[in-house]
Amino acid sequence: MSITALALFSGGLDSILACRVVMAQGVKVVALRFITPFFEADVDDVAAYSAAVQEKYGIRVKVMDVSHDFINMLKAPQHGFGRHFNPCIDCKIFMLRQARSLMLEYQASFLITGEVLGQRPMSQRRDTLRVIERESGCEGILLRPLCAQLMLPTQAELQGLVEREQLLRISGRGRTEQQQLAAHFQIHDYPAPAGGCLLADVNLAARFRHFSPGIFAEAKGAALVDDFRLLLFGRHFEPAPGLWFVLGRDQKDNERIMALRQPDDWLLHMVDRPGPVGLLRRRAAAELTALQLDELEATLAGLLLRYAKKVEGRAAAGVVRIERDTGVQEARFDPLADEQVQELMV
Ligand code: SF4
Structure with a gap:
């Protein structure tokens, strides 16, 4: 009967090697690549990514988006x-x-990770590795093939599903042993x-x-994930307590901002020359009088103009279109001075 293990797979060399070391013992490994907005840069196209991992490393990978729970x-x-x-x-x-x-779904007998004892100060100390094992409910079922011989034997070793002698005893921050192992596997x-x-x-x-x-405090479900996605690029400002304004740095940012726009966000862009796209979120978080609303619009437009295409080498006044949840307005505004911009920037 074939034995299956599930691996935590980051795509880095250690996780590749951990899979290959166990696969070399005839165990079927399914590598799990969990993605979130914070570590997914190379997994835009899941099918292409999975095919590339299979082709380059001979590893079957399953990509799963865990953003919300994470x-x-x-x-x-x-x-x-x-x-x-x-x-x-x-x-x-x-x-x-x-x-x-x-594990049940994949009929897996144990889990594997590419952790190396002592490689990272916080999460890969011996006592921390034990805490991680215990609190995840993985005591005995978690095999760390790269440093297994330095750890207590796991169930997989005790039951003879893998041979402990064929596992490794790598520790510390060096990379030499991993590089040698990669060469051995022709990776x-x-x-x-x-x-x-x-x-x-x-x-x-x-x-x-x-x-x-x-x-x-404000966002739930998909909106929560989108808010964190919005934090990952652009320039960010707090134009008034509780408000959140984002400006794109380039065309790609501008497109991402527009894709993440929610119905009650304000969207700002230049009318008479090129400039960034701006997005105001949490407008409802602030109780503003009509006068304060006018001031807010001038501040947001002023920020936009500060980063818009310069006129004769200087930030200059221009026409800004403000698309609010309640209507659209176009008007001419002045750019904010650098000191004001710095004060509002987060
Ligand atoms: S272990 Fe730390 S550095 Fe690695 S993905 Fe998680 S939070 Fe990021």
């Missing part, structure tokens, strides 16, 4: 955040729980280590911290 976890990760907005321990627990819940084209997770990006982290309390 973002809910981000609200209050039990083990807190790393240096930025990365809740690595809770992230691993979350992924393993997802994988464990699929030459693999992604560079680190990077990839936007939650660990220093600039985005500040933005996540600033806006996420408001997002969690």
